[in-house]
Amino acid sequence: MRGFVKAVAGQRSQLAKALAWALADITQAMASGADEIAELDRLIESGPGENEGVEESALSQAAADGEDLLTRLEHEQPVLAAAAGAEAADGRRPSSPDESFLGGIDDLRRYLSWAALFGKNRLALTRALIDTYPEVDLFTPMLVDLQGLDDSPKTSPLQQLELQEKISRLGILGQLGAQVLPFVGFDPRRFGAVALVKEAVTEFGCIGVKMYPPMGFLPWRNRQAGVPGMSAEQALGVDDALANLYDWCTEHDVPITAHGNPTQFAKRAYMDFSGPERWATVLEQWGGLRLNLGHFGWNGRPDWPRRIAELTSVHPRLYADIGNHDLDDLDDTIEVLDQIFTAQQEMRQRFMFGSDWYMVANHLDFEHFLTRVRAAYLAKFPTHLDSFMGSTALTFLGFDDPTNKNNQRVCERYMTYGATPPAWLATESDSP
Structure with a gap:
């Protein structure tokens, strides 16, 4: 941190x-x-009601x-x-x-x-998240691999996955008041990164992958680009890991969310590493990949959102979200979205709500991020609010399709713990 x-x-x-x-x-x-x-083991063992409402938020x-x-x-x-x-x-x-x-x-x-x-434990943060947005039934917290920073976490990646799986299980067992299905962080420079993703998805209940190229790697073709601080040999290994990840995620319906803004980079040289043109080269080769460019390329690059919108017309599984947008500029944001949607109708169907909680906690009025964004979107796009606030995300995750492998893995997990899958998770019985 x-x-x-x-x-x-x-x-x-x-x-x-x-x-x-x-x-x-x-x-x-x-x-x-x-x-x-x-x-967490004690709470899972003790069952619903244990310590509920006792601890201060x-x-x-x-x-x-x-x-x-x-x-x-x-x-x-x-x-x-x-x-x-x-x-x-x-x-x-x-x-x-x-x-x-x-x-x-x-x-x-x-x-x-x-x-x-940053000093609070993960369960306390999860409960605070759910308390902040009590009307939300599904949260998809995204772990981030910050390997590109000069720092090391106190808990190992496997420990972090174990923690998130147990928190997620508490939700499945009805002890949180909402469902919490996490994404695993991925940095292709980490030894065994792809194997870790596979284990996270198949063993720890993760439903997607979170990538953060501004930590110091490109989404593809690192060797050709000559990334600062990365040798040709390292770049070859990074591209091999990325190719293996994209192959596996495409085959197994695992969605990827990437930090899609020129912000919060490990070094200034990495600022543009997650730009739309970088991802266009990925989608040209892996057209079946489900990809969400988080934050919609918003900060400081007016051409990024428009280019992402253009890419949705040729890549049917490309999405974007509004996470961590500044509420002070919300009216301007809605007007620009209107212009983008008018030019690229497909983008309207691929745009999702996201909070980036708790990164927004350093913003004024962050507790009302959801209600203010929803109200502004409703006022401008009344017939598309349901898509923005949920149904598009369910499509991105594959949860509206009982034949989707991501959907099937999640359904299987609910059955493993003797829980009924939520109504938003399509099952074989929902098929016509």
């Missing part, structure tokens, strides 16, 4: 320093993966933690606190110098509260 926050903060060096200071404090009290697994805890961290930072390093607050404000236009200073401190408090979430 230290490496990730450093990358996210980018050039805002004082904010990065403040968040690094906070994370050094936060990580001291984090539970280990083994401790979390033991607690992770969001409430993080807000209190952020307040405490800000107080301590202002006391211990007042110059850093002031400078980080100014950077956290990030271009807002206050009406007075006093409002600028106070607003910056409020922004810093929000960032520190966001950082505090």
Whole structure:
């Protein structure tokens, strides 16, 4: 997380320093993966109702933690606190110098509260997610392999998969109030990355793959491109891993979501690594691949969303989502979407809601992300709201088709635990 926050903060060096200071404090009290697994095993064994509603929400805890961290930072390093607050404000236009200073401190408090979430255990975060969006029945949290950062996780990839499988199982068993079906993170530079994906899907209940090219690899043709910091031999191995992944995902109906924005990159040289033209070369060779370009290429590249929309006209399994869009620009976002949909009608049927929770937790009013986006979409596209809010995602996942292998794996998992598959998961009995 230290490496990730450093990358996210980018050039805002004082904010990065403040968040690094906070994370050094936060990580001291984090539970280990083994401790979390033991607690999840206890909850699965004890059955519904155990500890329900007893623990304070992770969001409430993080807000209190952020307040405490800000107080301590202002006391211990007042110059850093002031400078980080100014950077956290990030271009807002206050009406007075006093409002600028106070607003910056409020922004810093929000960032520190966001950082505090990284220290909460995964079940607490999952419950906070479900509490934030109580009307949602299916969540698809996406693990990310951050191998491209100068940092290492405290829990191994296999431990992370075991944790997510147990949380998902709690949902299947009716102990969470919603269904939680995760994606596995994939970085082709990791030794055994494809084998890990196969195990995640076949043994740990993952329903898709999450890729993050801005960590330092291209979706395809790394050897031809000459990726900075990657030798020709390494590039060959990366492309072999990618080809194996795409072959396997196409054959077994495993969808892929990729970070599709020029944002939150490990190095500036990697900023454009997930652009639509990079993925066009993949889809030319693997036309049957189910691919979602997360965030719709929105930030800072006005040509990316339009190019993605154009690609949907020739690639029937290409999708995009609205995750982590700035609510301050929501009206403008809807107007641009209208222009894109008018030019490319197919894109309207391939566009999905996504929250990128809890990355949006450093935004103002993030708790209302779903309701505000839904209301704006309904006002502009009233006949397509159901598609945007669910049915397109079910098609992307293969859950509306009982012959889809991803669907069949999930149905089998419900039966394994003696649970009835949810109504949104098509079964053979639904076929005409």
